[in-house]
Amino acid sequence: MRINICGVKIDKYSFDEVIQLIVKHALSQSKPEYVVTPNAMHVLTLQKDANFQEIYRKAFLVVPDGVSLLWAAKFLQTPLKGRVNGTDLFEKLCAIAAEKGLKVFLLGGRPGSAEKAKETLVARHPALQIVGTYCPPYGFESMPTELNSINSTITAAAPHILFVGLGAPKQEKWIAANYLYLGVPISVGIGVSFELVSNMVTRSPVLMQKAGLEWLFRLLVEPGRLWKRYVLGNPAFILLVLKQRLGLFNSLSQNLDCANSNESAHKVK
Template structure:
């Protein structure tokens, strides 16, 4: 549907990022779920935004299934919420530092403590939860950039939701051209337990959205039921048409 996704596994994605860091190359890793894809289809400006990512991967089983229907199968789902942990673990082993940017107030700090506890040796360069409306506050945006310059992390996880986090990443890349930025949405809340993540089997069945909606029905009901399900059907039909060509 007009967006290219890298045919990589989670392990290959992690190696891509860490090998690039070893070469001194920075970048932007953007996991794309069904809702992000829907928004890029409905808004060409958002399509152009995600197209700027150095690496876009499928963060959602519906996208993996659609790729199979299309006849160009992606090997696996690569979830941003999982990468916050797995990439941090590997970063610790490679003596790379991470920075947590986003989340509800206090969540990034708590997530930093949890990650440092779970992965001994992980270097947390810093963390910051920008206040609501920060994107319209030039001073706050400069404060974020200044903190990144001062701490100079190797990997920056940005959890502010699409497209806010991704627009911020585009602005910040010039501040740390040698770092990798990772869009990760609500992931810090999963790390802290503020929001419970679905069991692995439920994730593999492509039903993680049900668990999310049960926990946050008012916020996510429309996204999943009104917008998501019809778009998933549209995606499947589009993929089948491409396969038949």
């Protein structure tokens, strides 16, 4: 079952249920699928990006990473079962992968973060098979030779789960463009999780996580990079949710048409 938050359909599964579904699919090694982990920023981006919308429609699972989505769902009287935080998902899946003999590949992150995350996770779970890590150069998505090299490296490693930390929507767009060719059972976009697991970026205290204030901690730690997302993005998201509650929300396609019209008008000026 999926609920609707500002036109985005989100799966109503608990964290444990999501883990079970992903592990089951990875073990079955059936057709490749991918998982997206939306937060408020994703919802805002989806209002004006048709390609991103299509990627979401085809996802195996759409799970609520941002606590703002839990608040919105409750306010809209369609509560979710809980948060499925991308970093927690990454760590738990790696723990189970060690138990089940599933192979894992880490793609993306800041230089050195995937390798440091590997070291941290293998220290915790010695049986964990991380069969590759790679940090592509900036702008790699427009470099055919680099793209071919990445695909060849991943297919040769043959992981069961591919974790991609390129930031949204880049990571989702790369996954959607490549997952069928790669043949990896499950691909998951996880943002800055490599940095958090490796302690290259400090994660908020557990009490702040439980209180839904992890976003505030991240803003304080990296204000230059994140101020637009939270200071401008959060009010815009709240406005969208209010419109939905009042029955004033346009469909994603209508919002996209509006965004394109505004862009065209701006270009004419």
